[in-house]
Amino acid sequence: MPNIPTDSCDATRITRGDRTLLSFGGCNYLGLAHHPRVIRAVQQAAEVYGLSSSASRETTGNARPHAQLEDELTRFCRHERGLLVPDGYTANLAALQGLEHLGIRHALIDTRAHASLKDAARLGGLRIQFFDHLDAGHGAHLIQDLDAPCVIMTDSVFTTDGDLAPAHQLLGILREQDWLLLDDCHGFAVLGEQGRGMPDAIGLRSDRLIVTTTLAKGLGCAGGIVMGASEPIESARSHSIAYRCTTPASPALVAGGLESLRILQQDTEIHQKLTRNIRQTRELLRTLEIEAHDHDSAIFAFVLGDIERMERIEAALEQRGVLLPLMDYPNGPAPKYFRLAINASHSSEQIAHFGQIFREVLAMISKKEPVSA
Ligand SMILES: Cc1ncc(COP(=O)(O)O)c(C=O)c1O
Numbered sequence: 001m002p003n004i005p006t007d008s009c010d011a012t013r014i015t016r017g018d019r020t021l022l023s024f025g026g027c028n029y030l031g032l033a034h035h036p037r038v039i040r041a042v043q044q045a046a047e048v049y050g051l052s053s054s055a056s057r058e059t060t061g062n063a064r065p066h067a068q069l070e071d072e073l074t075r076f077c078r079h080e081r082g083l084l085v086p087d088g089y090t091a092n093l094a095a096l097q098g099l100e101h102l103g104i105r106h107a108l109i110d111t112r113a114h115a116s117l118k119d120a121a122r123l124g125g126l127r128i129q130f131f132d133h134l135d136a137g138h139g140a141h142l143i144q145d146l147d148a149p150c151v152i153m154t155d156s157v158f159t160t161d162g163d164l165a166p167a168h169q170l171l172g173i174l175r176e177q178d179w180l181l182l183d184d185c186h187g188f189a190v191l192g193e194q195g196r197g198m199p200d201a202i203g204l205r206s207d208r209l210i211v212t213t214t215l216a217k218g219l220g221c222a223g224g225i226v227m228g229a230s231e232p233i234e235s236a237r238s239h240s241i242a243y244r245c246t247t248p249a250s251p252a253l254v255a256g257g258l259e260s261l262r263i264l265q266q267d268t269e270i271h272q273k274l275t276r277n278i279r280q281t282r283e284l285l286r287t288l289e290i291e292a293h294d295h296d297s298a299i300f301a302f303v304l305g306d307i308e309r310m311e312r313i314e315a316a317l318e319q320r321g322v323l324l325p326l327m328d329y330p331n332g333p334a335p336k337y338f339r340l341a342i343n344a345s346h347s348s349e350q351i352a353h354f355g356q357i358f359r360e361v362l363a364m365i366s367k368k369e370p371v372s373a
Contacts, residue, residue: 010034011345014323021323022350024340029189029298030270031345032260033220042221045255053251057084058237058244063251069215069258070225076261077188077196079211079227083236084254085243088185088214089116091224092153094243095181095210096124098226098236099151104179106150108139110165112331114183117153126151136169149177156198156211157186160332160339162299167204174208179232181210189218190298195264195271201296207231215249219264221257223249274298274344277351281342284355288362300340301327307336309365314338316361322354 008015011031014023032038045065055061066084074082085094093116096104107121112133121128131139139152152174154165171180187198195218198204199211210228215221226236236243248254264270278296285292290302304310314326327339342351 011343012347012350019321021318021321022354023323024342024346024354025323025325026343027186027217027298027341028220028345029218029274029341029343030195030220030260030264031343032218032263032270034345035220035260035263037263038220038256038259041259042252042256046252049251049255051250051252053248055247056244057248061247063248063254065251065255065258066248069223069254069261072258072261073215073225074227076265077211077227078200078205079229081230081233082225082227083233083243084248085224085226085240086246086248087222088183088212088216088224089119090242090246091212091214091226092116092120092181092183093123094236094240095212095226095232096120096126096151097240097242098232098234098238099179099181099210100124100126101235101239102232103149103177104151105148106146108142108150108152110134110154112158112160112163112333113154114159114185115330117155117181117183121151121153134163134166136166136173139170140173143173143175143178149175149179151179151181153181154183155186156182156184157191157297157299159186159299160327160329160337161301162186162293162295162297164198164202164295164297167199167202171204171206171209179208179210180206181212184211184213185217186297186299188213189264189271190274191296194268195274215254215257219257219260221249221260222253223257270344274342277342277344277346277348280348280351281340284351285340288355288359298342300342301333301337302340303334303337304362310336310338312365313361316365317357320357320361322357324354324358 053061070084107126111130184197189195191198192200207229215223282292
């Protein structure tokens with residue numbers, strides 16, 4: 001059964017039928033999906049371009065907002081070249097189809113990487129091996145036996161629990177013709193200077209690095225982008241079927257993304273607020289004796305006993321007006337786990353209110369197993 005549909009929402013509240021809940025789900029990290037300037041930009045662009053550009057960017061479907069966002073986002077993230085594609089899923093596939101043309105035959109993938117990276121490697125016809133989660137040493141062991149160039153693929157910030165990939169170590173094990181592809185869907189807009197992403201946060205720069213991200217999370221619109229040095233990006237542009245034979249995201253939504261990017265650059269407070277909220281949430285979880293990571297990713301994942309106990313906790317929170325999603329999502333830390341996502345629009349009072357309700361619920365629901373991360 002799919003989830004109950006949402007009838008309306010803003011960045012922190014979600015209404016389903018006659019119930020409005022304080023929400024800690026989704027990935028609208030900067031709250032920009034609901035920013036009035038962004039909504040206005042979408043409305044104005046819809047008047048100018050209609051809702052769909054109705055053709056591939058390589059034929060007649062390349063509207064001005066597509067080209068502008070591609071350029072401005074690439075410059076913001078300090079890459080040489082970028083390619084705007086329909087979504088984050090397609091970004092990984094387009095990147096790999098470009099690399100395949102450059103002679104890549106193998107993929108080494110973190111076992112807990114996002115499913116879109118695994119699909120991209122499969123559809124790209126690469127020979128796939130998995131290295132243990134976050135274990136660059138295991139990757140180094142596997143890479144030495146490969147008979148052709150490879151791409152190492154991983155989330156930069158893991159979707160399910162906010163862990164950070166050992167990106168410097170992974171870059172360090174590449175051979176001359178190999179590449180590192182980082183999916184930064186959960187790092188972009190969250191980490192780095194003004195949200196430039198996880199590679200920026202850790203000072204990772206290389207001609208062998210390709211970064212993909214979605215625009216549906218941090219920028220609150222739709223689309224995806226592949227960024228890196230000219231060679232792999234031009235190869236994706238010239239040879240990727242996923243890019244060449246698909247219609248880009250709606251020009252109106254992309255115009256909204258462009259406005260989001262401009263807000264992010266002009267209003268430094270939004271990104272700082274996100275970081276403060278992440279830190280407040282971390283401290284709150286720790287006071288509840290729930291383990292929480294030390295870095296500034298906006299995702300916290302935890303298991304609270306067995307599934308039956310977690311379902312009771314989820315239901316009790318919901319009865320008290322709080323949505324804390326209990327996830328069943330591929331490659332998570334457990335078959336079911338809580339995934340708390342914080343965003344810049346949560347007020348400090350909302351976070352404190354959640355903490356109070358969560359404490360009451362945890363005290364009420366008997367512990368069958370110890371609380372663990
Ligand atoms: C790590 C990661 N990569 C790729 C995607 C796909 O992005 P999109 O939803 O824009 O297709 C997602 C999530 O949706 C994701 O979490």
